[in-house]
Each structure stands twice: as C-alpha cells, then as structure tokens.
Amino acid sequence: MSLLKRSTIVVTQREPSEILQEAIAGFSQATRRVGSDDRKRLSWLLEFVYLSEEKLAELSESEKAQLCFDLAYFANISGQWELPPLEEIASLASEIRNGIDRLRRTRRWVIELPKDSIIERIIEPRPKRRAGHIRLDGYHSFYGSDDFRTSFLLCAADTAEAEGTRIRVCAQKDCGRMFARHRRARYCSSRCSQKERDLRFRKRFTKTERRERRQRYYKNRMAKLHGPAVASKVKPRPVKPTPRK
Numbered sequence: 001m002s003l004l005k006r007s008t009i010v011v012t013q014r015e016p017s018e019i020l021q022e023a024i025a026g027f028s029q030a031t032r033r034v035g036s037d038d039r040k041r042l043s044w045l046l047e048f049v050y051l052s053e054e055k056l057a058e059l060s061e062s063e064k065a066q067l068c069f070d071l072a073y074f075a076n077i078s079g080q081w082e083l084p085p086l087e088e089i090a091s092l093a094s095e096i097r098n099g100i101d102r103l104r105r106t107r108r109w110v111i112e113l114p115k116d117s118i119i120e121r122i123i124e125p126r127p128k129r130r131a132g133h134i135r136l137d138g139y140h141s142f143y144g145s146d147d148f149r150t151s152f153l154l155c156a157a158d159t160a161e162a163e164g165t166r167i168r169v170c171a172q173k174d175c176g177r178m179f180a181r182h183r184r185a186r187y188c189s190s191r192c193s194q195k196e197r198d199l200r201f202r203k204r205f206t207k208t209e210r211r212e213r214r215q216r217y218y219k220n221r222m223a224k225l226h227g228p229a230v231a232s233k234v235k236p237r238p239v240k241p242t243p244r245k
C-alpha cells in the first residue's frame with residue numbers, strides 16, 4: 001500500500017477558509033486514526049467492520065464527519081466526497097466482516113466488485129526508505145476506483161493480504177470479535193483483557209477472601225500514605241446482609 005496517497009474532501013456552501021481548515025484537521029485526524037502502515041490499517045478495518053446501522057445512527061454529527069474523513073482516507077478517495085448513506089456503510093462493513101471471517105476460517109476470500117465501476121491499477125514510486133536521499137529505488141502498485149464501494153473493497157483486500165496472518169478472535173468468551181494481533185495479544189481490547197482478569201480473580205478467591213484482600217490492600221496503602229498509626233485504625237467494613245428474594 002502506498003503511504004503517499006492523499007484524499008481531498010470538499011464540503012459545500014461554507015466559507016472557503018473554514019472548509020479548508022476543517023478538511024485539514026479532519027484529514028490529519030484520519031491519518032492518525034486509520035494509520036499509514038498495513039498493521040494499523042488492518043486494526044482500523046477490524047474496528048470498522050463491527051459498525052452496524054444502529055451503531056452508526058448513534059454517532060454524533062462530528063463523529064460522522066470524522067468517519068467520513070476516515071473512510072475517504074482508508075479508501076484513497078480523492079475529489080468531491082460525502083458520507084454515503086448509513087445503510088450502505090453498514091452493508092459494506094458486514095460484507096467485509098464476513099469476508100475476513102471466511103478468510104480466517106477457510107484461508108480464502110473471494111471479493112465481488114460492483115459492476116460498472118472503473119478499476120485502475122496505479123503504479124508509482126515506492127516510498128523512499130532513506131532519509132535525506134530522494135532517489136527512485138523502485139515502483140509499487142495498487143488498485144483504485146472512482147467508485148467508493150469498489151475502492152474500499154480493494155483497499156480492504158490489500159490490507160488483509162498484507163497483514164492477514166495477524167487476524168485473531170478475542171479470547172474473551174463473550175466477545176468473539178476479530179482483531180489484528182500485535183505481539184502476543186489475546187484480547188481485542190483492554191476492556192476484554194480486564195474482564196478476563198476479573199473473571200479469573202473471581203474464580204480463584206471466594207467472596208470472603210476477596211474482601212480480606214481488599215482490606216489488606218487498603219490498610220497497606222494507608223500505612224504508606226499516612227503511617228502505621230492511621231493504618232492500625234482501619235477496621236473492616238460491616239458486611240451488608242444479602243437481600244432475600
């Protein structure tokens with residue numbers, strides 16, 4: 001994938017300077033959010049594929065505006081561009097989610113591209129590696145299209161091809177989301193890994209043990225913060241009676 005492609009986003013009926021500033025801000029946010037290398041792009045894509053129509057409808061106006069920039073940046077859309085209808089985005093997300101899931105299970109993903117869209121193969125200089133030296137050290141190519149759906153699917157395919165071996169399913173049993181593994185990560189998010197640690201903690205200790213541990217921890221903290229005199233005054237909290245049903 002090229003790191004040098006640029007997308008232009010045009011919003012109509014506003015002050016030109018304001019529009020430009022917003023576009024610059026939105027674009028730089030998209031660069032950060034989506035990322036420019038394939039691993040980050042795959043992570044972003046695997047978050048994107050879980051966007052349902054309901055979740056999209058819950059987004060605020062500014063979140064929708066940012067999503068518009070993110071989508072354009074990911075799919076290398078240039079020229080005039082506005083957010084496609086939410087159901088179209090949701091259907092694209094679910095199509096890619098199913099495709100990547102199939103790729104993970106069967107090692108194969110056949111992507112059907114929309115008919116009547118122009119597909120281009122662009123060859124351009126490979127981003128230079130050495131700082132300070134501007135010289136041509138080779139070309140690379142990628143596919144693009146004038147059609148958003150086509151372009152997005154092509155970019156998703158490139159990303160999955162480049163970093164697909166990283167795709168894992170979250171080990172948190174209630175989650176099941178796919179994510180791009182970095183190092184030895186087993187969970188899709190810090191939320192899921194915390195959930196799993198909590199579960200393990202609950203399994204290891206009984207309720208009384210957990211209470212005692214909590215109290216010991218609190219007592220030690222008080223001793224550290226205010227000295228042993230204060231810590232010795234720490235009394236266990238009275239146990240609340242469990243309400244009867």
Ligand SMILES: [Zn+2]
Nearest residue numbers: 170175188192
């Ligand atoms: Zn998870």
